[in-house]
Amino acid sequence: MEKPEHSIEQPVAIGDEVVVHIRGLQKAFGKNQVLSGFDMDVHKGENVMVLGKSGSGKSVLIKCIIGLLVPDAGVVEVLGQDMLALEHDAMDKMRVRIGFLFQSNALYDSMTVRENLEFPMRRHLTAMEPTERNDRVAKALADVGLEHTVDLMPSELSGGMRKRIGLARTLIMRPEIVLYDEPTTGLDPITSREIVELMLDLQREYGTSSILISHDLNVAKLAANQVIVLHEGIAHAQGTFDELMHSTDPVVRRFFDSL
């Protein structure tokens, strides 16, 4: 079998520091046990992709990490903080250090692109001068190549443009960790690749670590340092893309045989 070429340069050096530490994570909805002891570590500068089929609990996992869902059991530590022990205000401060790109982008549709980007800054960087805020909006839009959309409404943007604006809004607060929820779902292959390239460019610039959840193996091939296969609520297999590509495990093979 021919070894796949990673055609995009991998971004930043991976450090020893663990920025996300998850042990024994469990979450059930009624009788449906979605996560049943999931373990994972993310090091500084590392891109970890969680691969799993639809309904395997990938979205539940990152929602537990950011605190949108409360797990039934387990340990979730982000940047050294126990996320399950944080009170409201401490959680809000912690969330500023974590970016989250939604599958649906979740742009505020009653606000212009500028207002969308300014929203988190107005909330958390209250001492920031208006000129500095404008400069940061301009830089964020320049990073994603959409300077001309600043006064448009989200409904006037295409799917790919919305994804880029969502990415700009996620990164405008300079988060240390970014969680990507299905970043390429619903996009054509060319736009998908552009989004992944953009994610890696911005990661290189801002030195972030990331967790990507997806069922798209192209994202794994292009962006992930580590791939974790989520199956039946646990981390069934873990390794680099190339290691998993050559795995003989039948669960892992089911993903890679579809390539």
Added chain:
Amino acid sequence: MARSQPLRVFAEEVGDIASFTGRFFREVFRPRFEWAELLRQSFINGYRSLPLVAVTAFIMGLVLTVQSRPTLERFGAEAMLPLMVAISVVREIGPVITALICAGKIGSSIGAELGSMKVTEQIDAMEVSGTNPFKYLVVTRVVSTTLMVPVLVVFADAIAIYASYIGVNIKGSVSWSLFHQQVFDSLAFADFIPAFIKSFFFGFAIGIVGCYKGFNTKKGTEGVGQASHSSVVVASLVIFFIDLIAVQITDILGYN
């Protein structure tokens, strides 16, 4: 077993709304206060409702006057027309009709807006960006409706009384100063204050029901439609229940 299902759903809904209201009172006095968003919501819910409320109040005052005239004429009490209309409008019709109009306009708009934000993950996006969506979206809307509906009620009362003046003059001739004197001689603070106080409760009910329905929307776009229409239906029912309780309280206190 199946017969008890709607009753159980109703009981659960009442419990959930009570719990949502409890959360509102916990959050409303806790900093940070969202003044800018409160002002924006007050502008949308108050100022932008003025034209609709004005037209409705005008028609209400005119129709009430024209419809009441034949009955009063039969008893030779035509001169009581301004008095009767003023008391009806200020004590009951003004607050209730204005609240129902607001339930339709503001309640449905809040239910649809928050419902749409819920199903498109915008509320989650707000939460993960470190902003408490309950404080930013719910508290500001409920406070704004609680403050704006009484203002709209006073505005509607004034318009309806002015429309009544026009109605009186369609088949008669009463000067503005005489009409004004008849109206204000007949009205006491005991007529105005209980009605004004209950309109705060009407506004609160419109806001809390709209926000509850929107904030708990499920099932995608179908759910947004349900949130919008059930906001209006439930808020309208709650307005009538509040009115029923308010009239009993004013009766016990001797204001009737």
